[in-house]
Amino acid sequence: MSGVVPVPPRGIARRIAVFLDFDGTLVEIAPRPDAIVVPLGLSRLLGDLAQATGGATALLSGRPISDLDRWLAPLRLAAAGCHGAELRRRPDGPAEPAAAPCCPDRWLELATRLAARHPGALVERKPFGFALHARACPGALPELRDALAALVAEDRRFRLLHAHMAVEVLPRGVHKGAALAALLDQPPFAGRVPIAIGDDVTDEDALAEARARGGHGYRVGESFRDPGAVRAWLAAVAREAGHAPAA
Numbered sequence: 001m002s003g004v005v006p007v008p009p010r011g012i013a014r015r016i017a018v019f020l021d022f023d024g025t026l027v028e029i030a031p032r033p034d035a036i037v038v039p040l041g042l043s044r045l046l047g048d049l050a051q052a053t054g055g056a057t058a059l060l061s062g063r064p065i066s067d068l069d070r071w072l073a074p075l076r077l078a079a080a081g082c083h084g085a086e087l088r089r090r091p092d093g094p095a096e097p098a099a100a101p102c103c104p105d106r107w108l109e110l111a112t113r114l115a116a117r118h119p120g121a122l123v124e125r126k127p128f129g130f131a132l133h134a135r136a137c138p139g140a141l142p143e144l145r146d147a148l149a150a151l152v153a154e155d156r157r158f159r160l161l162h163a164h165m166a167v168e169v170l171p172r173g174v175h176k177g178a179a180l181a182a183l184l185d186q187p188p189f190a191g192r193v194p195i196a197i198g199d200d201v202t203d204e205d206a207l208a209e210a211r212a213r214g215g216h217g218y219r220v221g222e223s224f225r226d227p228g229a230v231r232a233w234l235a236a237v238a239r240e241a242g243h244a245p246a247a
């Protein structure tokens with residue numbers, strides 16, 4: 001279910017597995033992917049939450065896992081990167097690539113040339129594909145979308161993902177719902193009630209999977225208002241379990 005998220009009830013951290021989107025959920029959206037401001041204390045908060053949940057806290061992001069590690073250093077969590085195209089089952093484990101194809105270099109070259117024609121457009125390369133960002137040139141988004149749609153129509157192994165002011169090429173079958181399911185099938189996540197939180201259409205598969213598995217899928221805008229409120233709720237969960245400083 002979505003709707004307003006309840007005040008964390010007593011003992012909740014012992015029962016839940018937490019799956020968190022990153023951009024727009026834990027950190028505010030910024031003009032460019034590299035311009036985010038990671039709040040002071042976010043790493044500490046997520047570390048406290050991971051301890052409180054017995055390690056059952058994971059990130060499900062469109063960013064590569066290496067990028068998440070860089071922003072949250074020294075913290076490492078279990079994580080899915082590139083919308084599930086990479087999976088790190090344990091904080092100290094490897095980032096396993098999905099058995100999926102990489103998009104043709106030619107597509108990336110075309111996207112780069114296309115971006116050069118639209119001041120402000122930005123290509124973000126990822127292990128299996130790329131995102132084409134248009135936050136600085138919103139008027140160009142329809143043209144960028146159409147151009148990438150024509151590319152993926154050449155090869156059914158790929159699909160387009162429509163994200164926040166961006167469009168992304170990624171392998172078909174990769175999505176955050178499958179990543180959540182894979183983590184939830186193994187310790188320390190297995191047997192816990194999944195709570196997934198996300199802000200974008202790219203999170204909907206994970207929210208649906210959490211609900212289908214007897215848990216909750218919360219949209220930031222509907223249930224929390226903004227990332228600050230998400231962080232406050234997560235801190236309350238950790239605090240209730242004695243794993244975070246008093247508010």
Ligand SMILES: O=P(O)(O)OC[C@H]1O[C@H](O[C@H]2O[C@H](CO)[C@@H](O)[C@H](O)[C@H]2O)[C@H](O)[C@@H](O)[C@@H]1O
Nearest residue numbers: 022023029030031032033061062063135164166
């Ligand atoms: O699944 P997420 O963790 O939310 O990642 C989704 C994408 O986030 C980043 O792009 C988005 O956030 C940028 C910074 O706020 C913003 O400038 C951009 O417009 C958004 O699309 C990231 O760059 C992508 O790789 C992620 O897929």
